[in-house]
Amino acid sequence: xxxxxxxxxxxxxxxxxxxxxxxxxxxxxxxxxxxxxxxxxxxxxxxxxxxxxxxxxxxxxxxxxxxxxxxxxxxxxxxxxxxxxxxxxxxxxxxxxxxxxxxxxxxxxxxxxxxxxxxxxxxxxxxxxxxxxxxxxxxxxxxxxxxxxxxxxxxxxxxxxxxxxxxxxxxxxxxxxxxxxxxxxxxxxxxxxxxxxxxxxxxxxx
Numbered sequence: 001x002x003x004x005x006x007x008x009x010x011x012x013x014x015x016x017x018x019x020x021x022x023x024x025x026x027x028x029x030x031x032x033x034x035x036x037x038x039x040x041x042x043x044x045x046x047x048x049x050x051x052x053x054x055x056x057x058x059x060x061x062x063x064x065x066x067x068x069x070x071x072x073x074x075x076x077x078x079x080x081x082x083x084x085x086x087x088x089x090x091x092x093x094x095x096x097x098x099x100x101x102x103x104x105x106x107x108x109x110x111x112x113x114x115x116x117x118x119x120x121x122x123x124x125x126x127x128x129x130x131x132x133x134x135x136x137x138x139x140x141x142x143x144x145x146x147x148x149x150x151x152x153x154x155x156x157x158x159x160x161x162x163x164x165x166x167x168x169x170x171x172x173x174x175x176x177x178x179x180x181x182x183x184x185x186x187x188x189x190x191x192x193x194x195x196x197x198x199x200x201x202x203x204x205x206x
Contacts, residue, residue, distance in 0.1 A: 019043050034060040034067045041073055048184030050081040068094040068107065075110045082187035084117025105134040112144055113188055116195075121151045139168040147195025158199035166201070173204045 019039050041056030054077040060070035075090035091110035098104065109131050115124035125148045131141045142165040149158035172178060175193050182189050197203065 017043075032063055034064040034070050036060075037063070038067075038070055038073050041077070045073070045077060045080070046183065048186070050077045050185070053077040054081070066097060068097040068101070071097070072107050072110055075114070079110065079113040079117060080183050080186040080188055082117070084114050087117075088114035105131040109141065109144070112148070116144075116148060116151075116191060117188065121148050124148045125152060139165065142168065143196070144192070146199045146201075147192045150195040150198030150200070153198070162196060162199040162201055165196075175203050175205070178203075 019042055022039065037056040037060040041053040041060070044050075044056065045053035054074065057070060057074035057077050060067060061074060064070065071090045072094040075087040075094065078084075078087035078090065088111065091107055091114060094107040094110070095104060098107075101107075108127050112124050112127040112131070115121070115127060125145070128141060128145045128148060132138070132145060135141060142161065146158060146161040146165045149161050152158070154161075166172060169181075172181075178193055178196075179189050182192070193203070
């Protein structure tokens with residue numbers, strides 16, 4: 001799911017419809033396949049319907065309690081709905097189930113959201129630094145780093161992190177611009193925006 005975070009393509013709705021269609025077909029072919037409810041849940045997640053998404057992700061966990069992507073997805077549904085403390089255990093479970101996965105940074109980015117949401121900024125910073133160590137050029141991780149460094153009052157370091165991020169997002173001018181490239185209805189959006197402002201961002205319109 002993380003590869004869809006901050007998706008901004010004009011065909012994003014078309015992509016989501018394709019995900020829903022393929023997941024429904026997969027569920028019909030194999031009702032016990034946990035990937036099908038994860039993908040169906042992703043459709044609702046990126047429509048901003050976190051409760052519906054949570055139900056599908058929970059079904060995937062029930063179908064296969066050893067499937068880390070299901071826990072990761074469930075953690076996201078909770079975190080973006082504002083249930084930060086509750087989301088942490090699911091992200092951690094995804095990591096514990098597959099700590100050597102080449103994409104374990106994706107799971108750690110979830111922990112960043114959990115920690116940011118509860119105000120544990122040091123832990124959030126540590127999580128996103130681990131993500132950047134694996135994927136140093138991933139733009140959304142740079143934005144997340146800038147936001148948490150703003151909360152940590154890192155001064156020039158935060159401003160540099162912000163500048164690095166904005167260089168990748170030259171069209172990011174307003175708060176609404178950010179929300180358009182983030183998950184719809186996410187409780188995290190305003191938290192991240194305020195972090196970017198603390199880092200030195202001056203969105204048009206305040």
